[in-house]
Amino acid sequence: MFITFEGIDGCGKSTHAKLLSDFLNRKGFKTLILREPGGTEFSEKIRDILLTSEYVLNPEIELLLFEAARSHLTQNIIKKELNAGTAVISDRYFDSTTAYQGYGRGIDLNIINICNHLSTNGLKPDITFYLDLEINEALARSKDRVLDNIEKSGNSFFEKVIEGYKKIAIEEPDRVIIINANGTVEETYNQIINHINQKFFLNQT
Ligand SMILES: Nc1ncnc2c1ncn2[C@@H]1O[C@H](COP(=O)(O)OP(=O)(O)OP(=O)(O)O)[C@@H](O)[C@H]1O
Ligand SMILES: [Mg+2]
Numbered sequence: 001m002f003i004t005f006e007g008i009d010g011c012g013k014s015t016h017a018k019l020l021s022d023f024l025n026r027k028g029f030k031t032l033i034l035r036e037p038g039g040t041e042f043s044e045k046i047r048d049i050l051l052t053s054e055y056v057l058n059p060e061i062e063l064l065l066f067e068a069a070r071s072h073l074t075q076n077i078i079k080k081e082l083n084a085g086t087a088v089i090s091d092r093y094f095d096s097t098t099a100y101q102g103y104g105r106g107i108d109l110n111i112i113n114i115c116n117h118l119s120t121n122g123l124k125p126d127i128t129f130y131l132d133l134e135i136n137e138a139l140a141r142s143k144d145r146v147l148d149n150i151e152k153s154g155n156s157f158f159e160k161v162i163e164g165y166k167k168i169a170i171e172e173p174d175r176v177i178i179i180n181a182n183g184t185v186e187e188t189y190n191q192i193i194n195h196i197n198q199k200f201f202l203n204q205t
Pocket of ligand 2: 013014015091
């Protein structure tokens with residue numbers, strides 16, 4: 001079982017990855033929570049370069065570094081854990097690249113799709129939750145944090161990212177579920193668990 005969370009910064013991905021992991025543990029699953037970029041020593045180093053270093057990176061370099069980090073994580077961790085039966089939950093995966101480097105930065109979506117395919121070897125999540133939240137509310141929720149390099153891109157960039165996520169969800173409705181993340185943690189959690197139950201547990205006999 002491979003589940004991913006998507007959405008702009010501060011929408012609740014980490015919160016709900018942890019809550020879903022706890023739920024699946026109670027169902028008897030071994031779980032692993034990952035974050036992108038990151039999740040391996042190598043990919044965490046790329047994360048530092050991307051998010052906190054002083055290098056000014058053009059969108060193409062940004063794309064390639066995200067994909068390099070993703071490739072290492074996919075080959076070394078995600079595939080092995082899925083084969084071992086672990087429920088893998090990732091805080092971001094390739095939809096983030098489509099939304100941020102594609103719709104946000106404006107790189108040709110055909111190129112993005114090819115790069116995503118290369119780094120994942122075609123591996124797709126069973127289900128992806130896009131936590132939909134307005135920018136101002138997301139900023140308010142994460143107001144005490146220091147902004148990383150991508151978060152400094154400004155509101156018009158994030159408007160494009162949000163529109164991108166919505167298009168991704170429309171294109172793949174069976175995989176990508178839009179969750180209204182405006183409510184309380186519990187309201188958001190209940191929507192997520194309803195979908196998880198429908199997809200994985202309701203048809204059990
Ligand atoms: N539905 C919710 N209602 C209110 N607050 C929430 C909700 N979900 C998460 N939060 C709070 O919003 C803040 C941001 O959530 P979280 O860190 O999970 O977001 P994130 O998407 O992982 O952000 P980032 O991408 O920056 O890591 C946290 O303080 C969290 O407790
Ligand atoms: Mg987070």
